[in-house]
Amino acid sequence: MTTLKELAALLNISVSTVSKALNDSHEISENTRTRVKELATKLNYKPNRIAQQLKTNKSKTIGVILPTVTNPFFAEVLHGIEKTATNNDYDIIVCLSNETFLKEKRSLELLSNGSVDGFIMAVARESQVKNETEHILDVIKSRLPVLMFDRVVNEIECNKVIVDDFQSVLEATEYLIEKENRKHILLVSNIEELSVGKLRIEGYSKALENHNLKPHILKLDHAVDVDVEKKIYDYLKANTTIDAILSIDHVTGIVAINMAKKLGLKIPEEMSVMGFGFDHTPLLSSPKISIIHQKAHEIGEISTKLLIDSLKDDSLQLQTIVVPSDLKLNESTD
Amino acid sequence: MTTLKELAALLNISVSTVSKALNDSHEISENTRTRVKELATKLNYKPNRIAQQLKTNKSKTIGVILPTVTNPFFAEVLHGIEKTATNNDYDIIVCLSNETFLKEKRSLELLSNGSVDGFIMAVARESQVKNETEHILDVIKSRLPVLMFDRVVNEIECNKVIVDDFQSVLEATEYLIEKENRKHILLVSNIEELSVGKLRIEGYSKALENHNLKPHILKLDHAVDVDVEKKIYDYLKANTTIDAILSIDHVTGIVAINMAKKLGLKIPEEMSVMGFGFDHTPLLSSPKISIIHQKAHEIGEISTKLLIDSLKDDSLQLQTIVVPSDLKLNESTD
DNA sequence: TTGTATGCGTTATCAC
DNA sequence: GTGATAACGCATACAA
Numbered sequence: 001m002t003t004l005k006e007l008a009a010l011l012n013i014s015v016s017t018v019s020k021a022l023n024d025s026h027e028i029s030e031n032t033r034t035r036v037k038e039l040a041t042k043l044n045y046k047p048n049r050i051a052q053q054l055k056t057n058k059s060k061t062i063g064v065i066l067p068t069v070t071n072p073f074f075a076e077v078l079h080g081i082e083k084t085a086t087n088n089d090y091d092i093i094v095c096l097s098n099e100t101f102l103k104e105k106r107s108l109e110l111l112s113n114g115s116v117d118g119f120i121m122a123v124a125r126e127s128q129v130k131n132e133t134e135h136i137l138d139v140i141k142s143r144l145p146v147l148m149f150d151r152v153v154n155e156i157e158c159n160k161v162i163v164d165d166f167q168s169v170l171e172a173t174e175y176l177i178e179k180e181n182r183k184h185i186l187l188v189s190n191i192e193e194l195s196v197g198k199l200r201i202e203g204y205s206k207a208l209e210n211h212n213l214k215p216h217i218l219k220l221d222h223a224v225d226v227d228v229e230k231k232i233y234d235y236l237k238a239n240t241t242i243d244a245i246l247s248i249d250h251v252t253g254i255v256a257i258n259m260a261k262k263l264g265l266k267i268p269e270e271m272s273v274m275g276f277g278f279d280h281t282p283l284l285s286s287p288k289i290s291i292i293h294q295k296a297h298e299i300g301e302i303s304t305k306l307l308i309d310s311l312k313d314d315s316l317q318l319q320t321i322v323v324p325s326d327l328k329l330n331e332s333t334d
Numbered sequence: 335m336t337t338l339k340e341l342a343a344l345l346n347i348s349v350s351t352v353s354k355a356l357n358d359s360h361e362i363s364e365n366t367r368t369r370v371k372e373l374a375t376k377l378n379y380k381p382n383r384i385a386q387q388l389k390t391n392k393s394k395t396i397g398v399i400l401p402t403v404t405n406p407f408f409a410e411v412l413h414g415i416e417k418t419a420t421n422n423d424y425d426i427i428v429c430l431s432n433e434t435f436l437k438e439k440r441s442l443e444l445l446s447n448g449s450v451d452g453f454i455m456a457v458a459r460e461s462q463v464k465n466e467t468e469h470i471l472d473v474i475k476s477r478l479p480v481l482m483f484d485r486v487v488n489e490i491e492c493n494k495v496i497v498d499d500f501q502s503v504l505e506a507t508e509y510l511i512e513k514e515n516r517k518h519i520l521l522v523s524n525i526e527e528l529s530v531g532k533l534r535i536e537g538y539s540k541a542l543e544n545h546n547l548k549p550h551i552l553k554l555d556h557a558v559d560v561d562v563e564k565k566i567y568d569y570l571k572a573n574t575t576i577d578a579i580l581s582i583d584h585v586t587g588i589v590a591i592n593m594a595k596k597l598g599l600k601i602p603e604e605m606s607v608m609g610f611g612f613d614h615t616p617l618l619s620s621p622k623i624s625i626i627h628q629k630a631h632e633i634g635e636i637s638t639k640l641l642i643d644s645l646k647d648d649s650l651q652l653q654t655i656v657v658p659s660d661l662k663l664n665e666s667t668d
Numbered sequence: 669t670t671g672t673a674t675g676c677g678t679t680a681t682c683a684c
Numbered sequence: 685g686t687g688a689t690a691a692c693g694c695a696t697a698c699a700a
Binding site: 001003004005015016019020023047048050051052053054055056 | 676677678679680
């Protein structure tokens with residue numbers, strides 16, 4: 001890699017002159033400035049990022065700690081983060097906690113040594129279940145800003161970007177009740193131990209309560225296993241009054257449609273099915289599933305913007321931004 | 335952040351003594367070593383990574399350039415990369431090309447300034463279609479090793495990790511012909527302009543040729559649009575001899591199953607459906623789709639291992655590793 | 669066993 | 685308009 005020193009030697013001028021010339025300092029003459037720049041381009045000179053970082057004590061890098069990236073929600077958030085970071089001249093270092101507390105803790109610690117200027121994270125399932133928060137507080141204490149999205153620790157004061165889990169499920173449920181005239185709505189859940197899962201179930205319960213309806217909840221193992229099909233099938237077979245299914249994740253809704261069809265139920269006439277999902281989710285079922293569409297990409301963008309703003313000016317007030325979801329209704333019939 | 339200098343000042347010893355003590359140098363007395371270490375833990379000292387990088391001229395960071403991360407294949411590869419990198423004390427900086435040449439080029443350039451010790455990449459669709467390779471060659475010329483996986487540029491000499499696209503589709507097709515006695519196999523493709531897509535189609539064609547069968551190919555827009563359903567439906571309706579569908583991506587196979595069912599075809603009796611997929615893909619259809627299962631996680635692991643090995647010893651021979659796929663057959667019947 | 673000096677590549681301050 | 689020098693935090697060759 002070409003360095004300032006090499007350029008200086010080749011041009012028989014000092015390193016500082018070269019540096020100033022490249023940074024368009026007004027102190028430098030037109031002549032030398034162009035000479036320097038020409039040689040720099042010729043030798044493909046690029047300022048060493050590491051040296052700049054050491055000098056300025058800024059890494060211009062954001063640490064991104066995700067529970068997983070095979071979950072399409074987090075994948076899409078990552079997409080939004082990467083785009084916004086790049087547009088603002090930041091790199092991202094990505095660590096995956098694999099939903100474990102230990103890996104999350106290790107990742108935070110390892111990057112808290114100057115590698116990053118701040119963190120964007122969604123808390124690991126295990127940390128959330130065991131209510132582990134010390135490791136995150138340690139980071140904040142060391143004056144590295146942390147932004148949490150989606151899965152959030154209420155007790156920790158920091159910038160947050162969350163989904164309107166309660167409200168969106170409340171509205172979706174009320175839609176099923178009021179517009180589609182459903183009375184026995186089955187909620188299918190495999191994430192009830194997560195903060196977001198709890199909120200979604202609360203939204204569902206609240207809507208039923210508002211209409212004096214009885215809840216039906218089918219809890220599944222969170223490790224999406226082969227039994228999912230059977231459990232849903234058996235439940236529907238044994239409970240024939242069910243006239244709507246509301247899945248609070250992005251997979252079991254699809255399974256539910258398939259099982260309802262297998263039981264000979266007409267969709268959407270006899271059974272409404274709604275789930276969480278992304279742009280291409282409805283394509284995976286026929287008839288297309290109705291989805292609560294979380295603006296995952298936007299969540300990533302907003303989170304990154306907010307963190308970068310707080311990096312630039314650390315006197316900014318902490319805030320919690322709620323990103324509303326879209327209800328995308330089934331358009332097709334079978 | 336605590337620095338060596340601060341520790342030294344507090345202990346009234348020199349910086350180098352502190353440094354050596356922390357690095358367990360045998361030159362340092364037991365006594366001072368423990369004193370230093372105690373204070374270090376107490377003040378939560380962590381060596382500044384940036385400074386270490388500048389000193390050693392190694393970033394211990396890998397640049398990962400992916401076309402997208404919302405495609406589950408790349409998401410799972412990323413998972414494998416992250417895991418292996420972490421296990422070997424490497425960080426990863428992730429950039430997404432969004433399938434565009436320009437972003438890919440920019441990302442490579444931006445990180446080729448000391449930020450990373452090497453790259454793992456899958457070539458962007460646009461770069462592949464337009465046969466753009468200069469930007470990658472530039473990186474290699476600047477002595478930064480590049481490892482390509484999945485989407486590969488044949489003309490570039492570097493380490494490569496690829497899937498057995500040709501062979502796996504050949505075998506899958508022959509399975510349909512020989513074991514399931516199919517004679518009119520429809521190939522559904524939305525990636526025929528990618529190197530991997532071409533290879534898969536070749537595998538299919540070769541198998542048909544071996545058995546003197548006629549190919550049926552349905553090409554779809556690569557932007558998975560709403561028309562996918564209609565196009566497949568219409569094709570199946572108009573071509574009633576089709577008795578098997580082979581999708582070479584991870585979405586259209588699911589759609590194909592749904593459309594076949596919609597047409598009243600019994601699966602798998604009257605119609606076999608096979609696609610590419612991942613562990614949870616079969617769950618998305620009923621009956622479960624048969625899949626060619628690419629070991630994406632393994633591809634990530636192997637790629638990372640290979641790159642890190644070449645980082646440690648740059649005299650190693652370049653190699654191309656082929657990761658075989660698994661054929662996972664439909665187990666259920668409807 | 670400990671300390672001093674040097675340099676990684678850059679930028680900034682100051683002197684010429 | 686240009687250049688010498690110091691500093692960021694760390695590691696190491698060398699001196700004491």
